[in-house]
Amino acid sequence: MSDKVYRVCEPFLNGNETKYVMDAVSTGWISSSGAYVNKFEEAFSSYCGVKHGIAVCNGTVALHLAMAALGIGKGDEVIIPSFTMIATAFAVCYTGAVPVFVDADKDTWNIDVKKIEEKITSKTKAIIPVHVFGNPCDMSAICDIAKRHNLFIVEDAAEAHGATYKGRKVGSFSDIACFSFFANKNVTTGEGGMCVTDDDRYDKLCRYYKNVCFNPDGPRDYMHQDIGFNYRMSNIHAAIGFAQTEKADEYKKMRMGNHALYKKYLSDVPGVLFQKDEQDSENVGWMNTIVIDPDKYGRTRDELIAHLKDNNIDTRLLFKSMHIQPSLIKYGCDCSGGYPVTEWLSENGFYLPSASDLTEEDIAHICSVIKDFAR
Ligand SMILES: Cc1ncc(COP(=O)(O)O)c(C=O)c1O
The missing domain is CATH 3.90.1150.10 (Aspartate Aminotransferase, domain 1)
Incomplete structure (x- = not known):
């Protein structure tokens, strides 16, 4: 028998990670204000073919931020697959809304698109398709359903960096899409996440909420009009993410x-x-x-x-x-x-x-x- 131990997954860091992290550390830019955060946001969002990227500290809060930016809250329902990681459901619960479950398709293991409409009610506000294990969902069918019922789509692309559907990258089919960069992901920052969106308003709202609702345009006067979150990603994590995106x-x-x-x-x-x-x-x-x-x-x-x-x-x-x-x-x-x-x-x-x-x-x-x- 071989002595080698085969782990389920270990990160693969063979690019500029050390160089960029050392740069962040040696220049003292270790908070979320450093230049690697912008570089990573630009590089990863353009890798997805989407205009804006908002880096956050993990994929779970990326999903919550997306829900908050879309105004999902108490009294609303959000459709999610029953076969997913719990973060998809928790992100809905954090807003006070209720997740509603749809079974998986027996072949693709993604949300069964034939069963979505029977779960839609007057309270339904959004669908969160999850690209399970890196397999893109049937986004044509999901976009049609969302259009017919006037629903938001938030892709949970935590597991599907770079996957394509009909020639387009996942993350580009929804109002806001969310990624995780946990250590086992194809692109990692150790812990980390990102919302990506083509919509300027959602970009602004995600940035506002992720930074405890500091006034985005005016002076830092410590007046906060809304309840926000500290979901910022550090420059050190972004330095790893930028290096990883170069090799995505x-x-x-x-x-x-x-x-x-x-x-x-x-x-x-x-x-x-x-x-x-x-x-x-x-x-x-x-x-x-x-x-x-x-x-x-x-x-x-x-x-x-x-x-x-x-x-x-x-x-x-x-x-x-x-x-x-x-x-x-x-x-x-x-x-x-x-x-x-x-x-x-x-x-x-x-x-x-x-x-x-x-x-x-x-x-x-x-x-x-x-x-x-x-x-
Ligand atoms: C489908 C799915 N959604 C959300 C998440 C949450 O991401 P994170 O662990 O970065 O919070 C994961 C994590 O692996 C996931 O697999």
Whole structure:
């Protein structure tokens, strides 16, 4: 057995990160006022093909900031997928609004667009599609629904840096889109996030709210007209983000390459299922996720996870459905009804090692352990 330990994901920092961070530190610009914040905002928003970028301290607050800038609040409902990371739901709750859940599509694992309209009421104000694991949602269908019902769209693109749908980057299909730069993301700042928008008003509002509603145009007179948040990103984090954005396409290629290799090596193993790419899109393969059909594979998901652990291969479970979260039940969300696809994913799926710099040899080894364990 190989001694190597295969972690689920480690950051890949092979560009100008150290140089830019040292520059920030040695010049004393370590708060959010330093030049790397603007550089990162400009570089990343233009990478997405969007006019403005507003850097913040993580992806969760990026989503909250977007909700605040759009005026979402008490009495409103916001449609989100039941299969997502909890931050999507919490961002809605922070405003006093209520998240309403829609099950995942069994092939793409993204929000099931056929089930969105049945959840729309007179209180619905927005839809938050999540590009799950880097797979773009069916944005044509979602934009049509939003237009018909006069709803905002906020893309949760936390996992999908550089992914494209019909030739356009995700982040460019919504009123405001939100990214996370957590350490496992294809582009990282350690902790960090960004809102991107083409709309000058939302840009201004996001900047206003993220900086405790200091008067954006006038003198710093410590008079605050609204309740704001301190969601600023430091220049040190932005220095890392700027260096990472310089190489964003390289990292995207590496992750997509890994994704293709996992599919190649596991394609003939019965009972190992992959997410299907959305039509006309480019899935950036943020996390390599498989679902086990125990009848065909001959072992359960949990037996396979234990076996991989014995072979020094780390894995992670998938999100649990929003409708069973005690926090959201206590908050008063409607948690009745069934979410069978989400439940199937969380009961049978898991992440495999997915760092950008995995080699083909690494992936071939991991896949052979999975293959040899099938019965
Ligand atoms: C879909 C989704 N939304 C939001 C977030 C929140 O981002 P962060 O961890 O940077 O707060 C994540 C984090 O991974 C995520 O996967």
